[in-house]
Amino acid sequence: MSEINELFNKQLRIANIGLESFYKDLKAKEIDVIHVNWRPPAGGNKKMIKLLDKLKK
Amino acid sequence: MMFVAAEIKKNTYYDSVYLMRVTKEIEKIEGVISVLVGMGTELNKELVLSLDMMTQEIETIGANDFFVVAKMEKKDIMVEVLSKIESLMNEQKSSSIKEYKPATLESAVKYEPLTNFSLISLPGEYAIIEAKKALERNLHVMLFSDNISIEKEKELKLLAKQRGLLMMGPDCGTAIINGIPLAFANEVNRGSIGIISASGTGAQEVSVLIDKLGSGISQLIGTGGRDLKDEIDGIMMLQGIEALEKDESTDVIVLISKPPSKNVAEKIFSSINSSKKCYVINFIGSEFSNINNDKIHFTVSLEETAKLAVWLANAEKTTRKNEAEKRSKNKIDKLSIREKESTLIAKKRSKNISKKRKYLRGLFTGGTLALEAMNILQKEGISTYSNIPIDYDYELTNPKESIKNTCVDLGDDVFTKGRPHPMIEPSIRNERLIKEFNDEEVAIILMDCVLGYGSHEDPAGEIAKTLAEAKKGMGREKNDNPIVVVSICATDKDPQSLNQSVLDLENEGIIVSFSTAQATRIVAKVLETIGG
Numbered sequence: 149m150s151e152i153n154e155l156f157n158k159q160l161r162i163a164n165i166g167l168e169s170f171y172k173d174l175k176a177k178e179i180d181v182i183h184v185n186w187r188p189p190a191g192g193n194k195k196m197i198k199l200l201d202k203l204k205k
Numbered sequence: 206m207m208f209v210a211a212e213i214k215k216n217t218y219y220d221s222v223y224l225m226r227v228t229k230e231i232e233k234i235e236g237v238i239s240v241l242v243g244m245g246t247e248l249n250k251e252l253v254l255s256l257d258m259m260t261q262e263i264e265t266i267g268a269n270d271f272f273v274v275a276k277m278e279k280k281d282i283m284v285e286v287l288s289k290i291e292s293l294m295n296e297q298k299s300s301s302i303k304e305y306k307p308a309t310l311e312s313a314v315k316y317e318p319l320t321n322f323s324l325i326s327l328p329g330e331y332a333i334i335e336a337k338k339a340l341e342r343n344l345h346v347m348l349f350s351d352n353i354s355i356e357k358e359k360e361l362k363l364l365a366k367q368r369g370l371l372m373m374g375p376d377c378g379t380a381i382i383n384g385i386p387l388a389f390a391n392e393v394n395r396g397s398i399g400i401i402s403a404s405g406t407g408a409q410e411v412s413v414l415i416d417k418l419g420s421g422i423s424q425l426i427g428t429g430g431r432d433l434k435d436e437i438d439g440i441m442m443l444q445g446i447e448a449l450e451k452d453e454s455t456d457v458i459v460l461i462s463k464p465p466s467k468n469v470a471e472k473i474f475s476s477i478n479s480s481k482k483c484y485v486i487n488f489i490g491s492e493f494s495n496i497n498n499d500k501i502h503f504t505v506s507l508e509e510t511a512k513l514a515v516w517l518a519n520a521e522k523t524t525r526k527n528e529a530e531k532r533s534k535n536k537i538d539k540l541s542i543r544e545k546e547s548t549l550i551a552k553k554r555s556k557n558i559s560k561k562r563k564y565l566r567g568l569f570t571g572g573t574l575a576l577e578a579m580n581i582l583q584k585e586g587i588s589t590y591s592n593i594p595i596d597y598d599y600e601l602t603n604p605k606e607s608i609k610n611t612c613v614d615l616g617d618d619v620f621t622k623g624r625p626h627p628m629i630e631p632s633i634r635n636e637r638l639i640k641e642f643n644d645e646e647v648a649i650i651l652m653d654c655v656l657g658y659g660s661h662e663d664p665a666g667e668i669a670k671t672l673a674e675a676k677k678g679m680g681r682e683k684n685d686n687p688i689v690v691v692s693i694c695a696t697d698k699d700p701q702s703l704n705q706s707v708l709d710l711e712n713e714g715i716i717v718s719f720s721t722a723q724a725t726r727i728v729a730k731v732l733e734t735i736g737g
Contacts, residue, residue: 151369152448155321155345156424160383163313165335166326166349169222170388173658173700175304179385182313182320185306186327186335187218188268 207238210283211260211274212290218244218269219297220326225625227293231275234289236282240275242290244268246328252623310338321345324387329353332375333361340364340372347427348374349388355436358429362440372441374429378405378659381412381425389628389659392698396421398514399455401445403428403462406571407489407507409655409694411459414511414720416696420518423455424448433465439472446476457483457518459510461573464491477501483517485510489573490580490595507577508722544723547690547716548730554688555648555731562648562687563735565589565728566641567612568634570627574653574692575614578725582610585729592617607641610732612651628660635671642675647687649731651724656695656706665693665706669713688731690716692724 162181164171171183189197219227221243228242239256243249245266253259258274266272275286307313314320323339325332329352339346340361348361353375365372373380379402380387384395389405393416400422402408412422426449428441442460449455458477465473465488474496477484484501486493487510492503502517504510565587569575572593579589588596590611592604601608604619615627615634627634634652641647654664661667668691676686691710695703710717718724 150448150451151343152345152371152444153451155371156383156448156452156454158321158383160322160385161317161320162322162324162387163310163317163320163339163344164324164326165310166324166332167220167222169220170324170326170349170659174385174387176700177385180317182317183304183306184310184313185308186331187216187308188331 206278208277208280208283209258209260209274210277210280211258211262211272212283212287213245213262213266214271215266216269217271219271221625222629223297225630227273227290229630230289230293231273231286234282234285236278237286238276238278240273240286242273243271245270245272248623310335310342314342314344322382323347324349326350326388329375333357336361336372337364340368340370343368343370345371345382346373347377347380347387348372348429349377350374351376355431355434358431359437359440362432362437366440366444369444371426371444373427376431377427377429379408379425380427381422383424384422386658389655389657390425391416391657391694391696392700393696394421395423397423397454397456397518398459399423399449399452399457400425400459400461401428401442401449402426402460403430403432403442404489404573406653406655406694407461407487407573407577409571409657410507410574410577410721411461411487411511411514413694413696414508415515417719418511418515420515423452428462430463433462433469433473435466435468439465439469443472443476446473450480450482455482457485457514459514460484460486460488461507461510462488464488474501485514485517489576506581506722507573508720544718544726547718548727551649551688551690551716551727551731552734555734557685558648558688558735559645559685561645562685563609564607564646565610565612565649565651565732566607566644566647566687567651567728568637568641569612569614569653570616570631570634571653571655571694572614572616574655574694574721575612577721578651578728579612581722581725582612582729585733587729587732592619607644613637628655628664631661631664631667631671635667638668638671639675642672642687642689644687648735649688649690649728651728652689652691653721654691654693654695654706654710656693656699656701656703658700660701663701663706665691665701665709669709669715672713672715688716689714690718690724690727692718692721694721 165184174181231240246268323344324347326349329350332350362372378389393412426445432441449458487504590599590601590608593614594600697703
């Protein structure tokens with residue numbers, strides 16, 4: 149069975165990254181959801197992000 | 206005299222929908238002329254500059270810094286602005302303090318190892334990074350974000366295909382997986398009809414109509430708007446077809462998209478040609494008459510798509526195509542229950558309006574719903590100007606100004622740059638509604654009203670309130686107003702109350718329909734009556 153068909157037979161457990169309102173909608177329906185408290189990496193400084201990416205590699 | 210003041214909070218991040226709510230609250234404060242609340246992104250700084258509110262502090266901030274800048278009649282109003290912001294932020298904190306919210310996807314998965322799905326709605330450049338991470342961790346992805354290059358989309362979709370995962374999007378607004386509405390979706394019954402759609406509002410309209418006709422949805426897979434282009438090669442739609450083919454809960458499969466490229470269309474047809482399941486295909490506005498397969502049915506409108514899918518789901522599996530089509534027509538009446546009465550009212554009203562009033566103005570928050578309306582009107586011989594025209598001779602050079610009969614998609618980038626989508630925050634449409642209502646050449650205004658998760662908390666109330674304002678203080682004859690028709694896309698299980706929404710609209714004299722097709726037929730009859 150493919151991963152997608154397996155998902156159709158499982159309980160959906162969601163990680164929400166971004167708009168918190170999507171998380172709140174799901175939470176209100178008692179869906180299993182966790183909200184990632186995301187922040188722009190390196191304060192959104194693009195030069196710094198590139199440097200960090202290089203370091204990770 | 207005007208004053209500009211700003212306040213910065215370093216390293217304090219809030220998402221765009223939340224900031225929009227804060228802005229709305231601040232705008233209500235007396236003496237505030239204009240206000241911008243946001244994160245210090247380049248786009249926001251550009252907006253501050255264009256509104257003539259740039260300060261030295263704002264020039265230096267970054268995407269992780271929160272700012273508020275206001276133009277006020279008196280300097281001391283800023284104290285009130287800041288105290289309002291403080292109390293809104295505290296509310297936000299106390300409502301979200303109870304749950305653990307990890308800072309990264311990695312820690313979320315560590316905390317909840319059974320996580321199998323990721324809903325991503327970050328700004329485009331960051332969304333790509335997180336979507337890739339999610340797929341690498343074997344999570345299925347729904348990517349709501351837009352502003353992602355087609356090359357990156359292909360990369361993500363190939364990675365997902367390799368791993369057998371869903372990669373819905375980018376720019377995927379609507380999905381329902383295992384009965385759970387994700388992002389912009391309605392609460393619909395579960396049933397045996399599976400939908401794979403490249404259009405968010407198209408999928409919402411069809412799933413809602415299926416629910417209204419007494420059937421339900423097994424799965425609703427979104428693909429993002431570009432999936433059926435040559436560059437993407439229909440990767441998500443083909444994977445979706447494969448999955449729904451194997452899914453025992455799905456008997457009928459609905460495919461919705463703008464017309465696909467020739468190559469992608471061929472791939473889709475060859476993948477479904479020997480299927481035992483029935484297909485209803487709506488390639489918005491285009492018909493493929495050369496496919497001769499009893500199991501594959503083409504429809505022109507979203508309404509017809511829902512009706513045929515429901516009939517097929519209820520029919521015996523061996524029913525032949527022509528019988529299906531014949532009997533599907535008998536099903537129309539369940540949806541059209543008030544259409545005759547509404548048409549009569551609209552025609553009667555059209556006799557009372559001034560002879561100068563000739564034109565339609567369609568104000569849509571859903572692009573596919575605008576296309577549905579324009580296609581139906583064209584079949585009635587009525588051409589409409591638009592920012593998403595079906596005939597390029599009728600393209601609006603300036604989408605902010607209507608010409609004769611016009612239908613605009615107000616969710617288009619030209620309207621939403623730096624502003625929230627009108628389905629979330631309706632002020633773009635409210636402003637346009639007032640303008641069109643005051644135009645002495647306008648006979649009829651047609652609007653969609655999409656309820657459900659993700660949407661504004663009371664879209665119908667906003668329309669009713671705006672119309673009441675537009676009518677107030679107008680010095681003309683009471684009867685000489687444009688007729689307003691609203692098509693409401695909602696089920697009685699949606700978080701906003703459908704009954705209350707209909708009541709609010711009807712109390713303002715608005716004619717309410719339950720499908721775009723129905724509302725458009727009423728409009729066509731009015732235009733025919735007045736000779737517009």
